[in-house]
Amino acid sequence: MHNPDRPVEVEVVERVEETPSIYTLHLRFTDPEVASGYRLLPGQYNMLYLYGVGEVPISIVSDPDHEGLLEHTIRSVGRVTEGMERLRVGDRMGLRGPYGRGWPLDKAEGRDVVIVTGGLGCAPVVSMIRYVLNRRERFGRLVILQGVKHTDDLIWRRQYERWQALPNTQVLLAADVGGPNWPFSVGKVTVLFNQADIDPDRSIVMLCGPEVMMKASIDRLLALNVPADSMWLSIERNMQCGIGHCGHCQVGPHFVCQDGPVFHYPALRPWLGVTGF
Amino acid sequence: MKASARTQTTALERLNARENARPRVAVHKFSSCDGCQLAFINAGEALLELAQLVEIVHFAEAGPMDPEAAVDIAFVEGSISTPDEAERIQAVRANSRFLVSLGACATSGGLQALRNFNADGATGWTEAVYAQPEFIDSLDTATPVAEHVKVDLELWGCPVNARQVFQAVRQLLFGVEPVVDKDKLCVECKRQQHVCVLVAQGIPCMGPVTHTGCGALCPAFGRDCYACFGPAENPNTASLARRFDGLGLMPESVAQRFHFINSHAPAFRAEWLAWKERS
Amino acid sequence: MTENRDIRIEVPVLARVEGEGALELSASEGRIDTLRLRIFEPPRYFEKFLEGRAPQEVLDIVARICGICPVAYQMTAVQALEQAFGVQASSHVMHLRRLMYCGEWLQSHALHVHLLALPDFLGFDNAIAMAGKHPDAVRRGLRLQRLGNDLIRLFGGRSVHPVGMRMGGFHRGPDPERAAAVLRELRSAMADAEALVAFTASLPLPDDEQEFVSVALRHDSEYAMYAGRIVSDRGLDLPVKDYLDHFRESHVPHSTALYAHLDGEPYLVGPLARLNLNHDRLSPPVRSALEATGLSLPSRNMFHSLIARAVEIHEVVSEAIRLLEAYRPEEPAHVPTTVQAGVGCGATEAPRGLLWHRYETDAAGRVLSARIVPPTAQNQARIEDDLKCSLEAFGLHNDDDALRLRGETVIRNYDPCISCATHFLKVRVQRR
Ligand SMILES: Cc1cc2nc3c(=O)[nH]c(=O)nc-3n(C[C@H](O)[C@H](O)[C@H](O)COP(=O)(O)OP(=O)(O)OC[C@H]3O[C@@H](n4cnc5c(N)ncnc54)[C@H](O)[C@@H]3O)c2cc1C
Ligand code: SF4
Ligand code: SF4
Ligand code: SF4
Numbered sequence A: 001m002h003n004p005d006r007p008v009e010v011e012v013v014e015r016v017e018e019t020p021s022i023y024t025l026h027l028r029f030t031d032p033e034v035a036s037g038y039r040l041l042p043g044q045y046n047m048l049y050l051y052g053v054g055e056v057p058i059s060i061v062s063d064p065d066h067e068g069l070l071e072h073t074i075r076s077v078g079r080v081t082e083g084m085e086r087l088r089v090g091d092r093m094g095l096r097g098p099y100g101r102g103w104p105l106d107k108a109e110g111r112d113v114v115i116v117t118g119g120l121g122c123a124p125v126v127s128m129i130r131y132v133l134n135r136r137e138r139f140g141r142l143v144i145l146q147g148v149k150h151t152d153d154l155i156w157r158r159q160y161e162r163w164q165a166l167p168n169t170q171v172l173l174a175a176d177v178g179g180p181n182w183p184f185s186v187g188k189v190t191v192l193f194n195q196a197d198i199d200p201d202r203s204i205v206m207l208c209g210p211e212v213m214m215k216a217s218i219d220r221l222l223a224l225n226v227p228a229d230s231m232w233l234s235i236e237r238n239m240q241c242g243i244g245h246c247g248h249c250q251v252g253p254h255f256v257c258q259d260g261p262v263f264h265y266p267a268l269r270p271w272l273g274v275t276g277f
Numbered sequence B: 001m002k003a004s005a006r007t008q009t010t011a012l013e014r015l016n017a018r019e020n021a022r023p024r025v026a027v028h029k030f031s032s033c034d035g036c037q038l039a040f041i042n043a044g045e046a047l048l049e050l051a052q053l054v055e056i057v058h059f060a061e062a063g064p065m066d067p068e069a070a071v072d073i074a075f076v077e078g079s080i081s082t083p084d085e086a087e088r089i090q091a092v093r094a095n096s097r098f099l100v101s102l103g104a105c106a107t108s109g110g111l112q113a114l115r116n117f118n119a120d121g122a123t124g125w126t127e128a129v130y131a132q133p134e135f136i137d138s139l140d141t142a143t144p145v146a147e148h149v150k151v152d153l154e155l156w157g158c159p160v161n162a163r164q165v166f167q168a169v170r171q172l173l174f175g176v177e178p179v180v181d182k183d184k185l186c187v188e189c190k191r192q193q194h195v196c197v198l199v200a201q202g203i204p205c206m207g208p209v210t211h212t213g214c215g216a217l218c219p220a221f222g223r224d225c226y227a228c229f230g231p232a233e234n235p236n237t238a239s240l241a242r243r244f245d246g247l248g249l250m251p252e253s254v255a256q257r258f259h260f261i262n263s264h265a266p267a268f269r270a271e272w273l274a275w276k277e278r279s
Numbered sequence C: 001m002t003e004n005r006d007i008r009i010e011v012p013v014l015a016r017v018e019g020e021g022a023l024e025l026s027a028s029e030g031r032i033d034t035l036r037l038r039i040f041e042p043p044r045y046f047e048k049f050l051e052g053r054a055p056q057e058v059l060d061i062v063a064r065i066c067g068i069c070p071v072a073y074q075m076t077a078v079q080a081l082e083q084a085f086g087v088q089a090s091s092h093v094m095h096l097r098r099l100m101y102c103g104e105w106l107q108s109h110a111l112h113v114h115l116l117a118l119p120d121f122l123g124f125d126n127a128i129a130m131a132g133k134h135p136d137a138v139r140r141g142l143r144l145q146r147l148g149n150d151l152i153r154l155f156g157g158r159s160v161h162p163v164g165m166r167m168g169g170f171h172r173g174p175d176p177e178r179a180a181a182v183l184r185e186l187r188s189a190m191a192d193a194e195a196l197v198a199f200t201a202s203l204p205l206p207d208d209e210q211e212f213v214s215v216a217l218r219h220d221s222e223y224a225m226y227a228g229r230i231v232s233d234r235g236l237d238l239p240v241k242d243y244l245d246h247f248r249e250s251h252v253p254h255s256t257a258l259y260a261h262l263d264g265e266p267y268l269v270g271p272l273a274r275l276n277l278n279h280d281r282l283s284p285p286v287r288s289a290l291e292a293t294g295l296s297l298p299s300r301n302m303f304h305s306l307i308a309r310a311v312e313i314h315e316v317v318s319e320a321i322r323l324l325e326a327y328r329p330e331e332p333a334h335v336p337t338t339v340q341a342g343v344g345c346g347a348t349e350a351p352r353g354l355l356w357h358r359y360e361t362d363a364a365g366r367v368l369s370a371r372i373v374p375p376t377a378q379n380q381a382r383i384e385d386d387l388k389c390s391l392e393a394f395g396l397h398n399d400d401d402a403l404r405l406r407g408e409t410v411i412r413n414y415d416p417c418i419s420c421a422t423h424f425l426k427v428r429v430q431r432r
Helices: A032-037 A079-084 A122-134 A157-164 A189-194 A211-223 A265-271 B005-016 B045-053 B083-094 B103-108 B111-115 B121-129 B162-173 B185-191 B197-201 B237-246 B251-258 B266-278 C055-065 C070-085 C091-122 C127-133 C135-156 C176-201 C240-246 C271-281 C284-293 C302-325 C375-394 C400-413
Strands: A008-019 A022-029 A045-050 A054-059 A069-075 A092-099 A112-118 A142-150 A169-177 A203-208 A231-234 A262-264 B024-029 B055-059 B071-077 B096-102 B153-155 C021-028 C031-039 C215-218 C229-232 C247-251 C258-262 C342-350 C353-361 C367-373 C426-431
Touching: A008 A069, A022 A032, A022 A092, A045 A069, A045 A079, A054 A069, A054 A079, A054 A122, A069 A079, A069 A122, A112 A122, A112 A189, A112 A211, A122 A142, A122 A203, A142 A157, A142 A189, A157 A169, A169 A189, A189 A211, A203 A211, A211 A231, A231 A265, A262 A265, B005 B096, B024 B083, B045 B162, B045 C127, B045 C135, B071 B083, B071 B103, B071 B162, B083 B096, B096 B103, B096 B162, B103 B111, B103 B153, B153 B162, B237 B251, B237 B266, B251 B266, C021 C375, C031 C375, C055 C070, C055 C367, C070 C091, C070 C342, C070 C353, C091 C127, C091 C135, C091 C302, C091 C400, C127 C135, C135 C176, C135 C302, C176 C284, C176 C302, C215 C271, C215 C342, C215 C353, C229 C240, C240 C247, C240 C342, C240 C353, C258 C375, C271 C302, C271 C353, C284 C302, C302 C400, C353 C375, C375 C400
Parallel strands: A112 A142, A112 A203, A142 A169, A203 A231, B024 B055, B024 B071, B071 B096, B096 B153, C021 C426
Antiparallel strands: A008 A022, A008 A092, A022 A069, A045 A054, A045 A092, A231 A262, C021 C031, C215 C229, C247 C258, C342 C353, C353 C367
């Protein structure tokens, strides 16, 4: 059995420059035994360790069936993520995981899946989108609502366009500020709910992004009669240990690292948007 | 920390601006016991790996010799205690983009800084030790590197350990600002669940004012910390000294606790002087 | 030829020894007139700042004389102070001390043989360069060295300036589980250690017989390390406290290192001196491995120091296994101690040779005066003698580079811990 708490080594096998500050690393376990024992669920994350520099939690975007190969899309924001930017094919780093609770796959089977995401909160839902697309017959309609600040913040634009062309799939994009090359909507992600084709009884909604955006979206969804019980969200908190010891990531009684990052909305409702606890 | 965050950024930027992906590294020795360099030499396989990651251009004890080479990262062991050393450190600084002081000698003057502030002066000591003192060319003081040139990163410890030096190298290789844990030793001691020798046995432990980094070695052996990692950030030395006094230590002994391996570090020096007055 | 020209080469050469030195020689008609090994060791005044210090502080201070052999300094100081205080360590403590000392010999010798000396004999500038061509030799050295460090860590948390020693014994004895792990490693290193003896003996070492006096401790039953009488191969046989009756340290103008003489003569301390005097005290497996090499003892070839170190590595690995197998933790790991006014002398065999300390203490056990004679000072005069003989035997007609290399190789034989100094040996040859 793979022990998620034991750090193992991974090697960069491919590196994709998504934008000047966002990059995707494709990682392979150097120990084949680890590779074969490693199991993940969409929405989970790994603690990536840049040798001598530090550890950061990063969502896994690859499909669970993509054996032994992990994909992480990372935005450079500080010491560790900027250092990781220097990794090249062949370089190695440490990894422990997978950690946390992923999306409720069993509850999603047979239903329409509505994905609402803002800014770069996309990584945790990308794995879910891919999961659905790779097992299309097990799910109903797929609706993706994605909002970004600036038009060039949208990474994987080609991918969104490809998804848009698929049957039974609706992809809606919005940017706070439009531009000449932006054929999509302008405004907050909430403007998209007017165009979205959501059946409140058949849908399960998965949200990920800045908390104000998720809160606004939830209000719209409730107005559309989507039950609170059908909503799930992935949140982010600064965390250190990933295993519920340090308390950095606590949200009320919940540890984001272990009880999340994906939460059932009703469980998180009292704490969402509350500051200073 | 002597070097401000601002100067660190500048040196780091200069380091990041290097053309060669494989940075050039030098290890220089000044007045010291060689113990800190051993953090590299004792690292075994890691040393060979390091030699792949960086180009070690000068490291006398390990072989490569090119003391005047321009380098990206210079590690400096030892304090400045002779006129020749005072000159040499200037050259090292001029030739290095990022300068790291390695251990207590380089960072605070180390044990030999006990010569500073002694009534006889180094001259008196020279006469006592050497038959022909006129041939001994020594400064009156042994001082930290940062009193002579700008230091970009200070590593405390007598000796520093492999974890500290390799962490610094890695961080610099990745182009990020190295961070040094500024906790007091007691924090680490608690984490390791050692029984506190100060509280349980009344042994005058320096842990509460000492920079973390050693892994709480002394308390693990049931003895007091003697502060070989130097003063922690904002150490409350006065309060600890009063506690030692309360434990029955003579003022002279209290003074000696601070007048040891890092005697030249300002926080320890002040406390030493205060208690020396009383003895 | 350059017979009538003054040649002066100033090149940094003394890499791979800890310290700073310069070699100056002037020669005429193939003979060396004067030779000086200048040592620029920044004075660190240890003997002065030991004054007024309590016993535990003494142990923590003397370690810092040398980062490569801190244990030797602590061992010698504890022995001297216990003598001053009339403390008698138990046999349990004596065994533990010997075990810890084995660790230091192992790490120091492994470092010297593989990282510092071998490049000379295999034709490399340094071990890092050598690692590419001889990875196995370098890795073997690193393994043995690490094992020595692990052994020291059992007693002091770290191998440089370990923290576990105290008057009467140790603050805490080795943790049994960790001790067992080190024992396993040592057992599997026996083969490495034995192979090393044969390997060093097979190297094409220069053939250079010289006259010299060997001095070392000698013990009734053990290969002397922590205890014994001071003996020489010229019949000297002294208790440790009488050292100063025959040995004198003096200060010469060209160096900051002190020179020691035995009844006015240079002498040798260190691995080869020890092997010459004490080879009959080696444990049986080591003695047979040594016999298999065909080396005849006593040896007059200083280059055999390399083999002597290998033999001692073999001995301490086997000795450490024996001591660890017999280890049963005892609490506390020290005998009760008191302090008193007194005088005590201590002598032990540091990896580089005889180390002698003397302390005078007051009634509170604080040091009134300290005297420390390190091995490097004792070998100083012998090194100059050796350089003179070896370079003449090598032939002064050789070009400067060759002379320099040979000079370095000769000096490195002594593993001079000039930290007890700093970096450059500048060679200055004057030929007339
Ligand atoms: C469960 C989870 C999954 C994540 N998945 C991804 C992902 O797939 N891709 C990705 O790029 N990032 C992801 N993050 C965020 C990522 O962990 C942080 O960006 C990273 O820890 C920053 O570390 P740093 O040392 O580079 O920056 P620092 O120097 O520590 O900080 C730089 C800036 O980032 C802020 N910051 C620090 N930690 C976090 C954090 N955890 N969340 C948000 N802001 C933070 C700081 O306040 C500061 O403003 C995830 C975080 C969590 C908790
Ligand atoms: S800081 Fe300590 S270990 Fe390092 S060189 Fe100085 S005396 Fe030696
Ligand atoms: S033993 Fe020393 S370092 Fe540890 S908690 Fe007590 S005072 Fe602090
Ligand atoms: S506990 Fe204190 S004296 Fe001991 S090693 Fe650590 S910092 Fe040095």
